[in-house]
Amino acid sequence: MELEIDIENWPDGDWEDLTASAALATAQVATELANPRLVTSVLFTDDATIQTLNADWRGKDKPTNVLSFPMLERTDLVHLDPDEGPPEMLGDVALAYGVCAREAGEKGVAVRDHTAHLIVHGLLHLAGYDHEISDADAEAMEEMEVKVLALLGIANPYTAITAE
Numbered sequence: 001m002e003l004e005i006d007i008e009n010w011p012d013g014d015w016e017d018l019t020a021s022a023a024l025a026t027a028q029v030a031t032e033l034a035n036p037r038l039v040t041s042v043l044f045t046d047d048a049t050i051q052t053l054n055a056d057w058r059g060k061d062k063p064t065n066v067l068s069f070p071m072l073e074r075t076d077l078v079h080l081d082p083d084e085g086p087p088e089m090l091g092d093v094a095l096a097y098g099v100c101a102r103e104a105g106e107k108g109v110a111v112r113d114h115t116a117h118l119i120v121h122g123l124l125h126l127a128g129y130d131h132e133i134s135d136a137d138a139e140a141m142e143e144m145e146v147k148v149l150a151l152l153g154i155a156n157p158y159t160a161i162t163a164e
Helices: 015-029 047-058 074-078 097-107 111-126 135-151
Strands: 002-007 038-045 066-070 088-096
Touching: 002 015, 015 038, 015 111, 015 135, 038 047, 038 111, 047 066, 047 088, 047 097, 066 111, 088 097, 088 111, 097 111, 111 135
Parallel strands: 002 038, 038 088
Antiparallel strands: 066 088
């Protein structure tokens, strides 16, 4: 998968490398994402921009940690020939720094690790996975996230216990 990464209003860091690593690991678990024809844009931005996107596209006038905007139906994605045809836009992922940093602090984890989790989460949404359909779908998506994060050396965020 080709990545188009735009970083605005985030602190200096290895966000591009983190995104590439997270995408590669996600494609090892959700193999439909390993298709070389896929293009995904990832926007690292501020809470105000995410709030505007969230209000415009989801009718929720508040910032959130990550938004995903799929551009391929799941059926089209899984049947996309990896060898023939032009690049295909999988979709867009947008992350809000303020929300991400606040959540990382609340969870007692590094911002980098939480950001990796959100990138993985967003990419899985682009692949057609959804945690809001049913409890079974939520569990399946969480299991995939945990597997991907383990490949990145990041602890299971759903069982992490913070020191008090």
